[in-house]
Amino acid sequence: MFFWHGRRESPSGSLERCFTDSLDGVSEAxxxxxxxxxxxxxxxxxxxxxxxxxxxxxxxxxxxWMDQVHGASVAEVTLDDVASGQAGPSADAMVSRDSGLALGVMVADCTPVLLSDDAAGVIGVAHAGRPGMLAGVVPAALEAMRHLGARDISAVLGPSICGRCYEVPREMHDAARQAHPASxxxxxxxxxAIDVAAGVASQLADAGVPLEWVPGCTREEPRLYSYRRDGATGRFAGLIVRKAAVS
Ligand SMILES: [Zn+2]
Structure with missing residues (x-):
């Protein structure tokens, strides 16, 4: 079920962050x-x-969940939106101030990013593939979180396709290098090749956001879905949820 799972307790409650894998489900090949x-x-x-x-x-x-379109749009979501069955936003990042609501980002090679400010009670997720990284979806998500009051944001980067495995045409490599040398x-x-996650990591460093990077290349790790490896395949997810302390 989980490729990585972390839980952090604070006086205001708990923060749970995880990345799923491809096991323990009911879908068929x-x-x-x-x-x-x-x-x-x-x-x-x-x-x-x-x-x-x-x-x-x-x-x-x-x-x-979002309808992900490889852009840089950020949507704010609430527990009420989701509980009322409203369709997910068309966006590549979501932010929320609500506890008891998990935000999910789906990937199969792209970089899933989980963001949080425990003290401010603001969480976010971002879907950063090559276009999203270049379009600045992660800096846009940070900006949206700051708008909601976040001041001390930290990030977790999930497993994604590594720079050794993500071959691209020379022109695409050169364009990425010009915009974000680390990529x-x-x-x-x-x-x-392009290392999308390294590009995202450099964007977070530029924004002064501390980062935890979960090791793992989707194309090399059979437990994870990889579009590059398999073509028709599923999606795993990065998830983050804040639960308020019971008083
Ligand atoms: Zn790799």
Whole structure:
């Protein structure tokens, strides 16, 4: 179920952050088993059952999902939006001040980013593929969180395709290197590549946001979904939820 799971307690409550894997779900090949993406051609009932399983593991909290479009738009979401069954926003980042609501970001090679300011009670997620990293979706999410009162944000980067595995045409590599030098990479075969997660890490460093980076390359780790490796495949997720202390 979980590739990585972390829980942090503070006087204001707890913060739970995790990245799922492809195990312990009900989807069949090529989506087996814990596919959380509704847009990839899997049976909708299976995806909904998988999402329920993940929610149950997080204590039954509702999960907000986005319609991800490889842009830099940020949406604020509330527990009421999700509880009322409202469709998820078309965006690549979400922020919220609500506790008891998990924010989810789906990936299969792109970089999932979890953001939080425990004291301010603000959380966020971002989906950073190559276009989103270059468009600045993560700095945009930080800005939206600061607008909600966040001052002391920290980040967790989840597993994604590594710079050795993400081959791109020379022109694309050069454009990325010009915008974010840290994202320039070379493949295992010595050809031009991009390290999207390194680009995101440099954006977070530039913003003064401390970072925890969960190791793992999606293309090399069989427990994780990888679009580059498999083509038709599922999506795993990064999730973050804040739970207020019971007084
Ligand atoms: Zn790799």
């Amino acid at each position: 090529p989506f087996s088993a814990l596919n959380l993406g509704l847009h990839v051609g899997d049976d909708e009932r299976a995806v909904r059952a998988n999402r329920e399983r993940v929610s149950a593991q997080l204590g039954g909290v509702p999960i907000a 320039a990479a070379i493949t295992w075969r010595g050809t031009p």
